[in-house]
Amino acid sequence: MTRDATTPAASAAGSDEAPAATALSPRNAWRRVALLFIVALAASTLAYLALVVPGAWFPSAAPRTWEAENLALTRGSGILSGGELVVTAPDATGLTLVSVVAKFRSADYPSVAWVAIGIPESADVRVLWSSEYAPQTLRNAPVKIEAGRPLPVVLSANRGWVGNITGLALSIQGPLTQPVRIRGVVAKPMGAVEILGDHAREWLAFESWTGTSINTIAGGADIQDVSLPVLLAGTVALAVAIGYLLRRFVPRWLPLPIAAVLMALFVAATLVLDVRWTWNLVRQVRATGVQYAGKDPRDKHLASDDAPLFAFVDKARKVLPEAPARVFVIADAPYFRDRAAYHLYPHNVYFDPLANSIPLASALRPGDWLVVYQRRGIQYSPAERRLRWDAGQSVAAELKLVDPLGALFQIQ
Amino acid sequence: MALILGWLLPLVLGVALIAALPRNERGDTGAGELAWTLGSGWFIGALLLTFWMRVLSAASVQFSALAIGVPLMLAAALLLGLAWRRRRAQWAATLRGAWRAFAGKDLAGWPRAAWLALLAWLALRFALLLAEVVWRPLYPWDAWTQWATKARVWYELKSMVPFVPVAQWLEANGAAYYDAAPHYPGTVPLWQVWSSLLLGQWDDALMNLPWWCTGVALTLAVFGFLRGEGFEPLAALAGTWLVAAMPILDVHVALAGYADLPMAACLTLAALAGYRWIQSRSPSDLVPALLFAATLPLIKNPGRIWLPLLLPGLVVALWPRYGQRIVAGAFAAAAVALLVLAQTNFVLLGYRMHLTLDLPWHGLIDAYFTLANWHLLWYAVVGAAILGRRHLLAPTIAPLTAVVGGGLMFLIFGFAFTNARIWVEDQSTVNRATLHLAPLLFVWVILVFRAWARDTRTAQVPAAPAES
Numbered sequence: 026m027t028r029d030a031t032t033p034a035a036s037a038a039g040s041d042e043a044p045a046a047t048a049l050s051p052r053n054a055w056r057r058v059a060l061l062f063i064v065a066l067a068a069s070t071l072a073y074l075a076l077v078v079p080g081a082w083f084p085s086a087a088p089r090t091w092e093a094e095n096l097a098l099t100r101g102s103g104i105l106s107g108g109e110l111v112v113t114a115p116d117a118t119g120l121t122l123v124s125v126v127a128k129f130r131s132a133d134y135p136s137v138a139w140v141a142i143g144i145p146e147s148a149d150v151r152v153l154w155s156s157e158y159a160p161q162t163l164r165n166a167p168v169k170i171e172a173g174r175p176l177p178v179v180l181s182a183n184r185g186w187v188g189n190i191t192g193l194a195l196s197i198q199g200p201l202t203q204p205v206r207i208r209g210v211v212a213k214p215m216g217a218v219e220i221l222g223d224h225a226r227e228w229l230a231f232e233s234w235t236g237t238s239i240n241t242i243a244g245g246a247d248i249q250d251v252s253l254p255v256l257l258a259g260t261v262a263l264a265v266a267i268g269y270l271l272r273r274f275v276p277r278w279l280p281l282p283i284a285a286v287l288m289a290l291f292v293a294a295t296l297v298l299d300v301r302w303t304w305n306l307v308r309q310v311r312a313t314g315v316q317y318a319g320k321d322p323r324d325k326h327l328a329s330d331d332a333p334l335f336a337f338v339d340k341a342r343k344v345l346p347e348a349p350a351r352v353f354v355i356a357d358a359p360y361f362r363d364r365a366a367y368h369l370y371p372h373n374v375y376f377d378p379l380a381n382s383i384p385l386a387s388a389l390r391p392g393d394w395l396v397v398y399q400r401r402g403i404q405y406s407p408a409e410r411r412l413r414w415d416a417g418q419s420v421a422a423e424l425k426l427v428d429p430l431g432a433l434f435q436i437q
Numbered sequence: 438m439a440l441i442l443g444w445l446l447p448l449v450l451g452v453a454l455i456a457a458l459p460r461n462e463r464g465d466t467g468a469g470e471l472a473w474t475l476g477s478g479w480f481i482g483a484l485l486l487t488f489w490m491r492v493l494s495a496a497s498v499q500f501s502a503l504a505i506g507v508p509l510m511l512a513a514a515l516l517l518g519l520a521w522r523r524r525r526a527q528w529a530a531t532l533r534g535a536w537r538a539f540a541g542k543d544l545a546g547w548p549r550a551a552w553l554a555l556l557a558w559l560a561l562r563f564a565l566l567l568a569e570v571v572w573r574p575l576y577p578w579d580a581w582t583q584w585a586t587k588a589r590v591w592y593e594l595k596s597m598v599p600f601v602p603v604a605q606w607l608e609a610n611g612a613a614y615y616d617a618a619p620h621y622p623g624t625v626p627l628w629q630v631w632s633s634l635l636l637g638q639w640d641d642a643l644m645n646l647p648w649w650c651t652g653v654a655l656t657l658a659v660f661g662f663l664r665g666e667g668f669e670p671l672a673a674l675a676g677t678w679l680v681a682a683m684p685i686l687d688v689h690v691a692l693a694g695y696a697d698l699p700m701a702a703c704l705t706l707a708a709l710a711g712y713r714w715i716q717s718r719s720p721s722d723l724v725p726a727l728l729f730a731a732t733l734p735l736i737k738n739p740g741r742i743w744l745p746l747l748l749p750g751l752v753v754a755l756w757p758r759y760g761q762r763i764v765a766g767a768f769a770a771a772a773v774a775l776l777v778l779a780q781t782n783f784v785l786l787g788y789r790m791h792l793t794l795d796l797p798w799h800g801l802i803d804a805y806f807t808l809a810n811w812h813l814l815w816y817a818v819v820g821a822a823i824l825g826r827r828h829l830l831a832p833t834i835a836p837l838t839a840v841v842g843g844g845l846m847f848l849i850f851g852f853a854f855t856n857a858r859i860w861v862e863d864q865s866t867v868n869r870a871t872l873h874l875a876p877l878l879f880v881w882v883i884l885v886f887r888a889w890a891r892d893t894r895t896a897q898v899p900a901a902p903a904e905s
Contacts, residue, residue, distance in 0.1 A: 299558075
């Protein structure tokens with residue numbers, strides 16, 4: 026047995042070698058496994074590009090970008106803010122229309138990508154364009170929305186995508202559930218290098234912690250045309266298939282057990298994924314350090330996303346008695362309800378984790394406390410010292426703390 | 438410093454307990470023993486710590502670092518003394534061997550370089566995760582609506598005051614507490630209470646150190662298990678890295694505060710300790726296995742399901758002749774019952790016994806195969822099940838196959854027949870539920886793959902010995 030047979034792959038897979046193994050050193054054999062991986066990856070990539078490149082593989086045109094400053098909000102209302110066109114409402118007919126004057130050859134740019142977020146998935150979204158070929162006709166094509174973002178539209182096969190393009194527009198038909206933020210529009214040549222670069226950027230995009238990170242990890246950008254795990258798994262499968270055929274028909278070329286080859290390829294593919302993941306983790310730790318390192322627990326919360334809420338609760342805690350008291354917390358947003366309650370423990374806190382409800386007045390007892398944070402529908406009459414809310418409920422209460430974001434009452 | 442010393446105490450206690458337990462010759466394999474003992478030992482100590490805190494609370498003794506720590510220190514000293522008497526002759530050799538293995542001195546050339554590189558890679562990962570745990574205040578949602586809520590109250594009041602549903606809370610007039618999940622068990626919050634007592638203040642970043650310890654302990658235990666199963670050092674370390682590198686597992690260390698990672702560690706260690714006991718029949722494996730298994734329901738409510746799902750593995754192991762048939766029959770009966778309930782609509786004792794089969798394929802494929810949650814775990818599971826199909830029921834693998842098979846059926850049942858399907862479609866809980874089984878699943882994949890690899894070797898070299 027050679028020393029190399031004690032490698033993970035070989036030790037798990039057995040230390041045998043194919044009948045014609047003697048001619049090739051183990052080191053060279055493993056190099057050929059690496060070559061297999063590269064060849065399979067190249068073959069997968071070429072096959073993918075053959076399917077998705079709509080025009081020339083190496084176009085001479087460069088991508089053309091129009092920033093938010095170049096856009097005109099033709100229908101609907103909004104403002105330009107921080108390099109984004111923020112559309113707050115459609116017009117009376119429910120239409121939002123954003124346009125830009127452009128001039129480029131359609132043949133050079135088979136794809137158009139609007140860069141925006143916050144678009145309702147239920148809306149009818151279209152890209153529109155006019156051309157010198159038919160200046161009186163406004164052509165359009167549907168745009169797919171994923172996670173509030175418009176996906177790039179490939180127009181090369183569209184019969185109206187001819188001649189020189191003179192204008193582009195994005196139409197959103199339907200109500201807006203939140204402001205739509207539009208950064209601009211890009212006309213893309215969609216060459217092989219650009220497509221691969223786009224995918225690399227998607228995979229390497231920094232995915233910082235969010236509220237959903239505990240549940241799922243996208244692996245880079247929120248929206249990805251190609252999943253890296255799928256690509257690598259496919260590459261491993263293809264490489265093993267090639268390796269199997271080589272061992273069968275040219276055994277001298279790959280004198281390693283197929284199980285060892287499979288395991289080595291699997292480890293290599295996992296390593297690629299893990300390097301990406303670790304790089305993301307490095308960037309996350311750097312960001313976390315900037316935000317929190319060197320701070321005491323209180324200052325960490327004041328540097329946190331919920332700093333205003335924490336500051337308010339901090340003030341409320343100074344008004345509340347030392348000994349744990351019954352405290353009811355109400356807020357419109359579940360995040361504020363739950364989070365305020367968390368900061369208030371070890372007071373004996375009540376909050377509704379599921380619904381924006383307020384307990385019946387009969388549930389409140391003299392001496393109880395009520396924290397109101399960004400909650401509509403609560404009225405307090407200082408003259409009557411009375412608190413009123415939904416469905417005619419009311420209770421005698423004294424206002425103990427008021428803040429632009431919330432208030433603290435003690436039930437009388 | 439108090440925090441570090443305080444969390445070393447469970448390590449010493451657990452290691453001392455395992456070392457003090459009698460073991461027979463088959464239970465003393467040597468390779469990887471120290472790693473297994475350290476990993477499973479920390480977890481045992483951390484669980485015993487919570488048991489003792491429950492005892493103190495039941496006896497109305499207020500929590501304090503002394504009230505909790507001193508008796509555990511005494512217990513650890515006692516067990517260490519017993520372990521010293523039992524295994525005095527082996528300790529020096531075990532430590533020397535472990536150091537040689539750690540430094541890669543048993544390897545040479547590129548395997549040694551790969552060993553050291555992989556160790557450094559793992560060290561980098563855990564250093565990054567430690568920074569996140571130490572710096573970031575409690576972050577994920579459920580951590581501060583249903584777990585640390587209890588910890589904060591118990592720490593401040595020095596006792597495990599009850600958490601009750603809202604109707605009872607309204608009647609309790611301040612004698613009981615309420616949060617988003619008052620019925621959830623207290624093991625994980627008790628860890629945070631212990632951290633806070635050591636720190637002397639409520640620090641909702643540092644109190645989460647045990648999550649990092651759990652990640653390290655699980656990693657060590659998996660390595661020790663694989664070495665004990667005869668994997669070469671580098672192969673065992675590579676297998677361990679595959680488990681520790683799963684992104685969703687790392688996230689649950691970094692964004693500490695959920696009970697899913699402790700659940701995954703406890704389930705994995707219960708199954709692996711049980712597997713070791715099947716091989717060794719040694720009390721030093723049996724006691725940890727029983728302890729881990731018994732603790733499952735005390736970590737999170739799904740533990741009540743995971744506990745009985747360990748039984749098929751035990752049945753298969755203890756009755757090799759009929760066990761597989763019994764388990765296969767039970768699984769088949771469960772599948773038929775599900776299908777019948779899905780096709781009928783009868784009422785029993787007033788309950789409508791109808792199940793709607795609606796497996797959210799798209800969400801499941803996204804979670805397992807497309808997104809970056811698991812690296813290539815699920816491709817490996819599919820590959821192992823296909824390539825190693827003839828070995829799934831081999832005597833050495835069948836017990837784990839029964840456990841992971843039951844576990845997968847449980848997950849699929851939840852996703853296909855209950856409202857949990859919504860959590861698959863929106864990617865909210867599917868990965869967290871799966872995390873419980875994932876480390877064990879990867880270990881199973883590694884064992885199946887080795888069996889298949891050995892089989893291909895014997896097929897190619899007729900003279901080679903068959904799998905033992």
